[in-house]
Structure formats: structure tokens, C-alpha cells
Amino acid sequence: MRRPPVRPAVVIVVAIFLAVSVLGIGLLRAATYDPPGAGSKAPPGAAQVGPAAGTPGRCAGVPVSATKELRGMWLTTVMNIDWPSRPGLSKEKVQAEYRAWLDLAVSMRHNAIFVHVRPSGDAFWESAYAPWSEWLTGKRDGRSPGWDPMEFMITEAHARNLEFHAWFNPYRGTQPAPSGPGADFKKLAPNHPLIKHRDWAISYPDGKNARLYFDPGIPAARKFVEDAMLEAVQKYDVDGVHFDDFFYPYPEGGGNDFADDASFAKRADKSQSRGDWRRANVDTLVREMNQRIKQLKPWVKFGISPFGIWRNQETDRAGSDTHGLQSYDAIYADTRKWVREGWLDYIVPQLYWAIGFDKADYTKALPWWSNLVKGTRVQLYIGQGDYRVGEKGPWKQPDQIDRQLTLNDKYGVLGSVHFSAKQIRADRLGSVTRYRDNHYSAPALLPPMAQLPARPPAAPRLVAARRTSAGAVELDWQAGTGPEPASWALYRVEGAAAKLVATGRAGTKVQDPAPPPDAAQYCLSGLDRSGNESPISAPSGVT
Structure with a gap:
């Protein structure tokens, strides 16, 4: 090439x-x-x-923001x-x-x-x-x-x-x-x-x-x-x-x-x-x-x-x-x-x-x-x-x-x-x-393609969040009812928006590798194989 x-x-x-x-x-x-x-x-x-799924919504009252x-x-x-x-x-x-x-x-x-x-x-x-x-x-x-x-x-x-x-x-x-x-x-x-x-x-x-x-x-x-x-x-x-x-x-x-x-x-x-x-x-x-x-x-x-x-x-x-x-x-x-x-x-x-x-x-x-x-x-x-x-x-x-x-x-x-x-x-x-x-x-x-099969998952649920000894924030979650997600996207509230901080394949740990030292609020979404995103989860926080 x-x-x-x-x-x-x-x-x-x-x-x-x-x-x-x-x-x-x-x-x-x-x-x-x-x-x-x-x-x-x-x-x-x-x-x-x-x-295809629409915009995932808001996290802790602010809009989510992610580059696609x-x-x-x-x-x-x-x-x-x-x-x-x-x-x-x-x-x-x-x-x-x-x-x-x-x-x-x-x-x-x-x-x-x-x-x-x-x-x-x-x-x-x-x-x-x-x-x-x-x-x-x-x-x-x-x-x-x-x-x-x-x-x-x-x-x-x-x-x-x-x-x-x-x-x-x-x-x-x-x-x-x-x-x-x-x-x-x-x-x-x-x-x-x-x-x-x-x-x-x-x-x-x-x-x-x-x-x-x-x-x-x-x-x-x-x-x-x-x-x-x-x-x-x-x-x-x-x-x-x-x-x-x-x-x-x-x-x-x-x-x-x-x-x-x-x-x-x-x-x-x-x-x-x-x-x-x-x-x-x-x-x-x-x-x-x-x-x-x-x-x-x-x-x-x-x-x-x-x-x-x-x-x-x-x-x-x-x-x-x-x-x-x-x-x-x-x-x-x-x-x-x-x-x-x-x-x-x-x-x-x-x-x-x-x-x-x-x-x-x-x-x-x-x-x-x-x-x-x-x-x-x-x-x-x-x-x-x-x-x-x-x-x-x-x-x-x-x-x-x-x-x-x-x-x-x-x-x-x-x-x-x-x-x-x-x-x-x-x-x-x-x-x-x-x-x-x-x-x-x-x-x-990834930017979703309208011509590909779409089966966006339901909103996932965050069930726990904690800081690890390595300095990351780790979150436990459950998939919503319906189609299983192929991957996940983690958002963290930063001022007037919740910004994308990490992604991963379904089945991998959900972690924020570089969290702030003070309290933080997180939301999670799931995505299908074609990149269509679920609605956003309810927030979960760490202190």
C-alpha cells in the first residue's frame, strides 16, 4: 500500500x-x-x-459524550x-x-x-x-x-x-x-x-x-x-x-x-x-x-x-x-x-x-x-x-x-x-x-453502519464500583434483558458531560484505568457487533 x-x-x-x-x-x-x-x-x-439505537442519553443528569x-x-x-x-x-x-x-x-x-x-x-x-x-x-x-x-x-x-x-x-x-x-x-x-x-x-x-x-x-x-x-x-x-x-x-x-x-x-x-x-x-x-x-x-x-x-x-x-x-x-x-x-x-x-x-x-x-x-x-x-x-x-x-x-x-x-x-x-x-x-x-x-444488522442491547446495570490497589476503578455490571452486548463503553462525569474513558469486549473487566483521586460518577452502555449503542445505565459512583 x-x-x-x-x-x-x-x-x-x-x-x-x-x-x-x-x-x-x-x-x-x-x-x-x-x-x-x-x-x-x-x-x-x-x-x-x-x-439502530439512538443516542444513549444522560449520565447523572449530564449528556454523554464520545467520539465515533x-x-x-x-x-x-x-x-x-x-x-x-x-x-x-x-x-x-x-x-x-x-x-x-x-x-x-x-x-x-x-x-x-x-x-x-x-x-x-x-x-x-x-x-x-x-x-x-x-x-x-x-x-x-x-x-x-x-x-x-x-x-x-x-x-x-x-x-x-x-x-x-x-x-x-x-x-x-x-x-x-x-x-x-x-x-x-x-x-x-x-x-x-x-x-x-x-x-x-x-x-x-x-x-x-x-x-x-x-x-x-x-x-x-x-x-x-x-x-x-x-x-x-x-x-x-x-x-x-x-x-x-x-x-x-x-x-x-x-x-x-x-x-x-x-x-x-x-x-x-x-x-x-x-x-x-x-x-x-x-x-x-x-x-x-x-x-x-x-x-x-x-x-x-x-x-x-x-x-x-x-x-x-x-x-x-x-x-x-x-x-x-x-x-x-x-x-x-x-x-x-x-x-x-x-x-x-x-x-x-x-x-x-x-x-x-x-x-x-x-x-x-x-x-x-x-x-x-x-x-x-x-x-x-x-x-x-x-x-x-x-x-x-x-x-x-x-x-x-x-x-x-x-x-x-x-x-x-x-x-x-x-x-x-x-x-x-x-x-x-x-x-x-x-x-x-x-x-x-x-x-x-466505531461509527455504526446503518446498512449492517442492528440489534442493540438493553441498558446494562451497574451494581458496584470500587477502587483497586492498582489505582483503577473497577465496576461490576449486569446486562439488560434481550440481546447480549458485544462490547461495553464506560463514561465518567466530568463537569457538564460524561465522557468516554474506556471500552472493552463483553466478558472483560470494566475499569477506568486513570480515575480522578476524588469522587466520580460512572455510567455504562452496551454495544452490538455493528456498533449500535444501548441506552445508558443508571449512574454508580466511587468516593
Whole structure:
């Protein structure tokens, strides 16, 4: 997901595949409820569609106050950019590293994590469709590591009340040599699907940067990659399915093109240009994935993090006031259509450009995306370019992302995802600390989505409150009658409002980790799987 700064539309994109592999990593470029399937359990609050809960009310006579926004980071596995730190580590080391990343997310007051579970035709779970990822096992033989990383990852995230978004690259089949097998079939895992289906494989570009792709123009290949991703949704309790911006590859130049002549010749609509046909292929993947996810588990969110420019205004009056690569034309991603058709629950454009950057000014790209989602049910989050902090120019300013988050608030953005985890930990120039203190100083609830199943619980009841020897306040509570909550939100009265001070998964202790030394009043609410909040409890206090 990483990308180099924006490039002019006429400039050829040069692959910086290390970073790019990541999020697709698109970051680097200027750039009816059905019962749950086998191996899954219906989550609390996901069993019926109904009206969302309204505002939770008042606590001890004052209104409750909570920020509702998604805060997350991308945890990249390809080429071990973030995690695991290197391939072939022991189970214990891999797990310890992952827990540390989640603890970092909690310390940042995040409420979601986006984990790269299908970087390139592989899998971080036991899959009938893909070999085990070599970035985990350290081997390209497709053999199991002997444990279930996906189950572990989700369980640990949920224990910390973090949403788990499984991040997939649909069409990438391999990574370039020497880190990956490149386009050499002899170097693939024995059970790699492109060995059996060589007619699905396209090598692009020429030379050392070559990798194999599943051809998006072959319906059977598209169905296969959909099935491969939906297998994870079926087997595991994921909260979201997430794509980045890698569908058709970014143009590499040198006169070579993506060699899909054979599938293009077989297209049904002979009047289509190749560009329109390629866009239709990507549209079909997005539309079908949305439909199939909702048929399987209607509470699972579906979102995409595209390149930050749909089209430039100079090309299309409906485009943004930018002058960079156009995803509609260069990589055949009609992101505007996906939003307008409602095929997504959320969209996370990668706005990895500084305020004032001439080819793609953050202050000009952001309003375009804000306007696009108006009147739709698609929530807008922004992909923030933490990896760029410290680069020359405006990125030498430690408040660059802090200022961008302020603009996000102005334009009604409902959250941010930061690329990537390693950059958050590095905290270059103190940038992360600055925006955490200014924008993430208190916990936040996830913004509910009206299109998802809603079954808000009844108001819980606080039955006791006490101070612990560790200095926290611990509260005992009981759920109300009716639907069981999936999580809880704790409010503490502070002057004219009761502010959100802690959240947690149902079944975990309700605690205020940093209470005031004098008397305090608390109220509690419960939330369903989709973030719909119950009425507030009656207050309970400590002296």
C-alpha cells in the first residue's frame, strides 16, 4: 500500500516493489441474515436486522459524550515489512510480536487493525485454495506451521476490543525475485494454484520485477480468488474484508503491457474497449464480493483502500483538482462507481500527499472524497501516510499528519488508517505522539453502519464500583434483558458531560484505568457487533 509521491499522469510508474507489495500496498505510490457457516459462531447482535439505537442519553443528569470514528493501522506481512519480523520464526516468537503490535494499537487508542492475510496468492490460514505464506513459515513448500495464526490473531484482537479486518490482495500471485519467486513456476509452492491453472497466470512486467498475476479477465480465475478469500470469512470471526489498490498492476513502462490478449479476445461484449472491459472485470469482483460477503455473514464489513486519485479534473470535470496518476485510466479502478453503487461499506483513499503538494494537494484531494460519499451509506476513512514522515519538504514538519487529521474533522471524515505499523512504532519526529495527543487523547467508538444488522442491547446495570490497589476503578455490571452486548463503553462525569474513558469486549473487566483521586460518577452502555449503542445505565459512583 505504500506509494511514491504522486506522479504526473504522463509519467510512467516505476515499481518500488518492496513497499508496494505491502498494502497492495498501494501506499507507496503517488498514489436477510443467513446462519453463520461451519467453523464460525454468530456474534452477539448479528442475528437480525433492526433499527439502530439512538443516542444513549444522560449520565447523572449530564449528556454523554464520545467520539465515533475508526482508528487503525495496517500490519503488513509481505516481505516481513511489519510482521513477522522475519520468516520462519517460532510460534512463540510470532505470537509475542503480534501481541506487541496489538498493545501498540491499544496505546494509540486505536479500535481496529488491518492485517495482511493474503499478500500474494498465499494464506495465513489453512486454505484449500492457497499455500501457506512463506513470510510466516520461511519456506516455499506450502507446509503448515502446525498452528492456526488466523484464529490466534482474531482472538487476541477481540480480547483488546479491536476490530479485525482481514486484508487481501486478490490478484497478485507472487512477488518479484529475489525475495519472491518472481514469474518462475519452478519456484512456486507445489500446491500453488497457478501451477495447476497456468492459463490463469500473466507475468508482468518484464525483467527482474516480474511477478505472476491471476488474470482478472478470466471468470473462473475471478471466482477462484473470490472463493479463496471467502473461505477465510466462512471459517473465522473476521469483522471486515479489506482490499488495497492492487487489481490490474500499475504500469511499469518499457513498452510492455499486461498480456491479457487471450482473455480480452473472448470477452462477451465486443464493443468494449480494453480499458472499459478491464474496469468491468474489476467492477464485477467488487460487486460480487460485496454480495457474497453479505450473503455469508451480513455483519462483516467490506472496504477498499484505493489510490487517492480517481481522475483529474483536467481529464474529467467530475474529477479532483489534482495532476497525478489516474486510477480509473492506469489501473482500471472505477472507485467513484463503487461508492455510488453502494458496493462498499467503507472506502479508505490513500492520501499520502502533503498539504500544499502541487500535483496532489491534501487540501484539494480530501474535499473530493468527502463530497463523493455524501448521500451514500459508504463511510469515508483516510489512509494516512505515516511512512513519509521525515522525508524532505513538508514531511519534515512533525505536525503534517496532525494538520491532516484536523482537516479530516472539518470534512466529516469518519476515521483514519495509518500506514504502517512500523512507522507508528518509530514515531519519527514525534509525529505520532503529537497527533495521538491532539486527536486520539480519549478512546473512540466505531461509527455504526446503518446498512449492517442492528440489534442493540438493553441498558446494562451497574451494581458496584470500587477502587483497586492498582489505582483503577473497577465496576461490576449486569446486562439488560434481550440481546447480549458485544462490547461495553464506560463514561465518567466530568463537569457538564460524561465522557468516554474506556471500552472493552463483553466478558472483560470494566475499569477506568486513570480515575480522578476524588469522587466520580460512572455510567455504562452496551454495544452490538455493528456498533449500535444501548441506552445508558443508571449512574454508580466511587468516593
